[in-house]
Amino acid sequence: MRALDSLILSVASLDADVILVCDDPTGDLLSAALATGKPVLFLDGDYHRSMAARDAGARIAGDTRLDEFLAGSSGSAVAVGEMPKSLGRLDYLARSIAGAGYSSATLVLGANNKHLTRSTNAVLGESFTDVAASLGRGKFRCLVATEPRAVNYTPVESNGLVAVGGVFSGAKPDFGGELLRATLPAALGRFLDLGCGNGSVSRALTGDITATDSDADAVLSARALGLNCTWDDAGSQFPDASFDTIALNPPFHDGTTVDSTLVQHLLDAAARLLAPGGTLYLVHNSHLRYRGDVEKRFARVSQAARNDKFTVLRAS
Template identity: 30%
Template structure:
C-alpha cells in the first residue's frame, strides 16, 4: 500500500467537531497513531471490507480512506464523530462517498474482512458492537483493536476472547497498546446472546416515575440504575402548563423528559442527544410509558437543529467528560444552544456537580442564574432568557 500519513504529519490537521479554535484537545491520540503505524509497517491487506469501529473523531477513517480498495465503513454511536469524520475526509481531499458512515443502531455490513476497533470507554458498548458484528466476521478476518493502556483491561480482552476468538496484546508504545484477535469459528458459533438493550424498573421512591420501566441501549449514561443527579432534578422538576414545549437536552435514556410529559399531559416534548443509542433508549422508554403519545426524538449537536425561540423549558444534565478528558466545553456549547432555542422568558434548568461552577457560564450567557436547590454533591440552577 502507499504510505499511510499519520495524524499530525504533513497532511491537513485533523479536527474535532464542532471546530473551536479555543479547544486544545486533539482529534487523535497515540493509540490512533500506533494502529495506523502498525498497518503501514506490516502492509496489512486492506482490499476487502474494512470496518472501523468507534473512531472517535474520524482520524482512523480519514487516514485510511485513500488506502482501502473499497470505502471503509465507520461505525460509531456519536453524531459528532460522524460530522468530524466528514470534515476530516474533506480536509484530506476526499469526497463524501470516500467512507460509509453508520451508527451503532444501523444494520452492520454482512461481511467484514478487516475490523479495526478503537476501544470505547464503555465496556457495554464494546460488547454490544462485537456481538452485532460477529456474524459478519470469519476466520480470515484481521481484527486489531487499539487504545490507551488505561483503557484496555482484562475485561476488554475477555470480551474479544468470548465473542471472536484468541486474543493477545502488543507491547505498550507511548502509553498505547494494540489488541490482536484471531477469529475462531467455534468461538463465533458459540458466542453469547446479546444482552442489550436492557430494561430496569425505577425505584418506588423515584419522583413522578415510581415503578416505571426504562429501556437502555449499550453505552448510554446510567444504563443500570437511576443517576443520583437526575433523581435530584426530578425532585425539583419545573411545573409547566398547557402546550409548553419542553426539551430534554442531552437526554440519555430520556428520564427527565418522560417525567415532564407525565407531569403535564398537554406538553410538547423533544428529546435530543448526540448518542444514537441514547435517543433510541429515550424513544423506547417514552413509547412504553405514554400510551401512544407523540414526541420528537433528534440525534444532533445539542439544540442546534431547533428553531430559535421555539422552546419554553429546557432540562439539562450535561456531561463533563469528553472521553478521558474533563472539560466544560460540551456544557458551554449546550448552554449557548439552549439560549438560542428558548423563547423570551423561557427557562433552562441545569443539574450538575457543585464543583463545576456552571453558574458562572450561565450568568455570562444569560445575564442571570438562580440556585433552585442544592445538596452536598449537586446544585440545580435556573437561567431565564430575557426578552
C-alpha cells in the same frame, strides 16, 4: 498522527473486503481506511465525526443500531478503532461485528496499557474465539480479536431504562438527573431534554416532550423508551425560541478528565432555543460552579434545588 492511531494501523491489515472504523476521535483511522479505496463503514456514534465521515465518502451507521446496520453482511471485514472507554460500548461493537455475518472478521482496538484490563479481554472473548494482545509501542498496545462467535446484541434493560452501547449511566438513573427531574415544574409547555443521555430525565413525562443528543447510543437508548429524540448537534435542527422549558444535565468529563468547558456549547444552544418567558433548568456538580457561565447568557438565574453533591439552577 497520534502514536496510538499509528500503532492500530500497523497492527491491522486493511486488505479485507470492507473496513469498519469504530471509535475514531482524530479521524486518522478513517482517512487511512478511505485511502485504500475499499468500502468503509463508520460505526462511531458521535454526530460531528459521523457527518465528517459521511462527507468524506464513508457509509455511516448514524442513529441506526449497529447490529441492524451490519446485519446480513458478507465477505471479510477488518475493524479498527480506539478502545471504547465503557465495557457497554465495547460489548455493543464486538457483538454487532461478530454477529454481522462476515465470512471472517478481525477487530483491532488500541489503548493505553493502563486501560486494558482482564474485563476488556473477557468482553471481547464473548464475541470472538481468539483475543490476543499485540506487541506494545511505548505506553500503547492493541487487542486483536478474530474468529467471530455466533452472537447477537441485546441492550441492557433495568430500572425502567434501556442502555444501548456506551450511553452515559447505562440503564441506571443518574443522581444529578434525578434531582433535575424532581425540580421540573408540573406545567412544562414545549419541553426539550437537551443532551438527554439515556432519557432518565424525560421518561414518563407527559405533554409536548422532545429529547436530543449528539451521541447515537444515547439517542437509541432514549428512543427505546418511546421518546421523540433527535440525533444532532445540540438541537441544531430546531428553530430559535422553540421550547418553553429546557432541561440540561451537561457532560463534565472528557473521558476520565473533568472538563467544565463542555457545557458552553450547550448553554449557547439553550439560550437560542428557549422561547421568551421560558425557563432553563440545569443541574451540575456543585464544585464546578457553572452559575457564572449561565449568568452570561440569561438575565435571571437562581438556585432551584441543591443536595450534598448537585445544584439545579433556574434561568430565564
